[in-house]
Amino acid sequence: MTNLGFITSQFIADKTYLHGLPYGEGHINDTYSVCLQDSDGVISRVILQRINSYVFKDVDGLMNNIVGVTNFLKKKIIAEGGDPQRETLTVIPTVSGDNYYRDNEGDCWRMYLFVENTETYQTIRNAEDFYNCGVSFGNFQRMLADYDTSGLIETIKDFHNTVKRFEALKQAIKKDKAGRAGKVRDEIKFALDREKDVGVLVELLESGKMPYRVTHNDTKLNNILIDKKTKKGVCVIDLDTVMPGAACYDFGDSIRFGASTAAEDETDLSKVSMSIELFEVFTKGYMSVAGEFLTPIEIDSLAIGAKIMTFECGIRFLTDYLNGDVYFKIHREDHNLDRCRTQFKLVQDMEEKMDLMKEIVNKYK
Numbered sequence: 291m292t293n294l295g296f297i298t299s300q301f302i303a304d305k306t307y308l309h310g311l312p313y314g315e316g317h318i319n320d321t322y323s324v325c326l327q328d329s330d331g332v333i334s335r336v337i338l339q340r341i342n343s344y345v346f347k348d349v350d351g352l353m354n355n356i357v358g359v360t361n362f363l364k365k366k367i368i369a370e371g372g373d374p375q376r377e378t379l380t381v382i383p384t385v386s387g388d389n390y391y392r393d394n395e396g397d398c399w400r401m402y403l404f405v406e407n408t409e410t411y412q413t414i415r416n417a418e419d420f421y422n423c424g425v426s427f428g429n430f431q432r433m434l435a436d437y438d439t440s441g442l443i444e445t446i447k448d449f450h451n452t453v454k455r456f457e458a459l460k461q462a463i464k465k466d467k468a469g470r471a472g473k474v475r476d477e478i479k480f481a482l483d484r485e486k487d488v489g490v491l492v493e494l495l496e497s498g499k500m501p502y503r504v505t506h507n508d509t510k511l512n513n514i515l516i517d518k519k520t521k522k523g524v525c526v527i528d529l530d531t532v533m534p535g536a537a538c539y540d541f542g543d544s545i546r547f548g549a550s551t552a553a554e555d556e557t558d559l560s561k562v563s564m565s566i567e568l569f570e571v572f573t574k575g576y577m578s579v580a581g582e583f584l585t586p587i588e589i590d591s592l593a594i595g596a597k598i599m600t601f602e603c604g605i606r607f608l609t610d611y612l613n614g615d616v617y618f619k620i621h622r623e624d625h626n627l628d629r630c631r632t633q634f635k636l637v638q639d640m641e642e643k644m645d646l647m648k649e650i651v652n653k654y655k
C-alpha cells in the first residue's frame with residue numbers, strides 16, 4: 291500500500307496529513323486529493339499524482355516542461371489581471387526544492403495546488419461545451435504564443451510526426467506479423483492512396499514556413515477545469531504531453547474526437563460523420579482567441595490539420611491491428627480495426643467537406 295501521508299510529507303512539512311483519496315477520472319497518472327490541516331486548524335486540499343513513468347521515461351524533462359510553461363503562464367495571467375493560482379497549474383516543490391519526488395520503489399510523485407470550485411466533464415454534452423473547449427485550448431496557445439519552444443523536450447518522441455507514423459504503417463504491412471493484411475486490403479489501400487498528405491505539416495514546420503508552438507496534445511474536455519458557477523473553462527491541466535508542434539495539432543485532434551457524430555469504435559459506419567455544426571462551434575471558440583496570433587499559413591492549416599490528425603490516428607490503429615494489437619488496449623476482437631474504420635470514414639467525410647471547413651475557418655479569422 292502506498293503511504294500517501296509519507297509522500298505528502300516530502301512536499302509539505304508544516305501541515306498535518308488528514309487523508310488522501312483517489313480523485314478524478316484520468317487514465318494516465320494516479321491522481322489523489324489530499325486533505326491537510328494547518329496549525330490553526332484550517333483544512334485545505336492539494337492534488338498528489340503518481341506520474342506514469344511507463345509512458346513518460348524522462349520525468350526530469352517532463353517536469354521541466356511543466357514548470358517552464360506554468361511559470362511563463364503565471365506572468366502572462368498576472369499581466370492580464372487574472373489569478374495565477376487558479377488559471378494555470380501550480381507545482382508545489384518538495385521540501386528539498388525538487389519539482390517531483392522519487393520514492394524507494396522508483397515511482398515519481400508531484401504535487402499541485404488544488405484548483406477549488408471547479409469541475410470536469412468527461413464527455414462533450416452539448417455545443418456549448420465544445421465551444422468552451424475551443425476557447426480554453428485556443429487561449430492556452432495564445433498565452434504561450436511567444437514561448438521559446440526550443441526549451442521543451444518531446445515527452446513522447448515524434449508524437450505527431452505523420453511521416454514516421456506512415457513509415458511505421460508501411461513496415462507493419464510488409465511484416466504482416468499477425469497475418470491480417472489480407473483481411474484489410476481496403477483499409478491499406480485507403481491509407482496508401484493518401485501518402486501525399488503525410489508530409490504536409492512536417493514540411494511546413496521543418497522548412498520554417500510554419501512556427502513551432504506549444505501544443506497540449508491531449509485536448510480532451512476533462513483536461514479543462516470548469517468554474518462551477520460561470521461554467522467557463524478556468525484552467526487547462528494535464529500538461530504531460532506539452533511539446534513543440536503545429537497549432538493545428540491541437541485544433542485538429544479536438545475536431546477529430548469532438549466533432550464526430552459517433553464513438554471512436556462505432557461499428558455501424560453509417561453513424562460516423564464529421565458534424566459541420568460542431569466543427570463550426572469549435573472553430574468559433576478557438577478562433578475567438580487564436581485568431582489574433584496565428585499566422586496566415588497556420589490559419590490555412592487548420593482544416594487540413596483536422597484531416598491529417600484524423601488520418602494519422604487511423605493509420606496508428608491500422609498499424610497496431612497489423613502488428614497484433616500491441617499498443618492500444620483492446621476490449622474485443624478487431625477493436626483496433628473498428629477504430630481505424632471510424633477514423634478513415636471521418637477522413638473521407640472531411641475530404642468531401644474540406645471547402646466548407648476552410649470557408650468556416652476564414653469566416654472567424
Ligand SMILES: Nc1ncnc2c1ncn2[C@@H]1O[C@H](COP(=O)(O)OP(=O)(O)O)[C@@H](O)[C@H]1O
Pocket residue numbers: 313314315316317318319320321337379402403404405406409410512513515527528529530
Ligand atoms: N490542480 C487540480 N485541481 C483540481 N482538480 C485537478 C487538478 N489536477 C487534476 N485534477 C483532476 O484530476 C483529474 C486527472 O488529472 P490529470 O492530470 O488529467 O491526469 P491524467 O493524465 O491521468 O488524465 C482531472 O481530470 C481533474 O478532474
Ligand SMILES: [Mg+2]
Pocket residue numbers: 316317512513528
Ligand atoms: Mg487528464
